[in-house]
Amino acid sequence: KQEVTQIPAALSVPEGENLVLNCSFTDSAIYNLQWFRQDPGKGLTSLLLIQSSQREQTSGRLNASLDKSSGRSTLYIAASQPGDSATYLCAVPTGANSKLTFGKGITLSVRP
Amino acid sequence: GAGVSQSPSNKVTEKGKDVELRCDPISGHTALYWYRQRLGQGLEFLIYFQGNSAPDKSGLPSDRFSAERTGESVSTLTIQRTQQEDSAVYLCASSYIHGGTYEQYFGPGTRLTVT
Numbered sequence: 001k002q003e004v005t006q007i008p009a010a011l012s013v014p015e016g017e018n019l020v021l022n023c024s025f026t027d028s029a030i031y032n033l034q035w036f037r038q039d040p041g042k043g044l045t046s047l048l049l050i051q052s053s054q055r056e057q058t059s060g061r062l063n064a065s066l067d068k069s070s071g072r073s074t075l076y077i078a079a080s081q082p083g084d085s086a087t088y089l090c091a092v093p094t095g096a097n098s099k100l101t102f103g104k105g106i107t108l109s110v111r112p
Numbered sequence: 113g114a115g116v117s118q119s120p121s122n123k124v125t126e127k128g129k130d131v132e133l134r135c136d137p138i139s140g141h142t143a144l145y146w147y148r149q150r151l152g153q154g155l156e157f158l159i160y161f162q163g164n165s166a167p168d169k170s171g172l173p174s175d176r177f178s179a180e181r182t183g184e185s186v187s188t189l190t191i192q193r194t195q196q197e198d199s200a201v202y203l204c205a206s207s208y209i210h211g212g213t214y215e216q217y218f219g220p221g222t223r224l225t226v227t
Contacts, residue, residue, distance in 0.1 A: 044203065099171070101157070103154065
């Protein structure tokens with residue numbers, strides 16, 4: 001059974017800091033890995049999707065890497081801003097085009 | 113283009129009543145998923161539709177929960193005889209296969225409160 005872990009559960013950093021959010025998964029036979037952002041009381045916004053054949057994906061100040069063999073992914077946020085404050089979740093599908101297994105998320109607070 | 117929409121955005125119901133939650137996926141998306149997020153817990157998978165059929169219903173917590181999808185479009189999640197533990201945000205997502213990408217796009221969710 002796939003399990004996804006995100007540690008720590010919460011993180012507080014000063015504005016401008018570069019930071020790394022970690023995600024680990026137990027079954028390395030994944031098709032892809034997706035990072036989401038969730039603002040309080042809102043749904044999920046997809047940030048990046050990395051296919052299993054890729055090592056990393058970039059979007060603006062965000063960079064996500066994937067190491068399937070070690071069961072790890074990281075989300076790098078450059079020059080963090082207060083607007084980046086949210087909960088960040090990673091998720092992997094079980095089988096092709098199938099249900100996502102989520103981590104419990106990391107709640108990020110960026111202090112002005 | 114339009115994203116995934118869900119209605120209602122909020123629903124308060126009394127214990128024992130039935131509720132229906134609606135999801136409108138992105139046009140052309142053949143796959144549709146329902147998830148649940150209870151307070152302080154992670155997202156739980158409920159059910160997956162491919163077209164109008166549901167090959168994976170393994171996440172439905174009890175027989176009080178059911179879902180259907182018509183015309184490869186709208187889906188309805190029905191909860192009968194609601195209980196307080198059903199209080200949660202119910203999220204719908206859709207996806208399509210495009211060059212090997214299986215990205216899921218989520219709606220804003222329906223917040224269900226059972227009193």
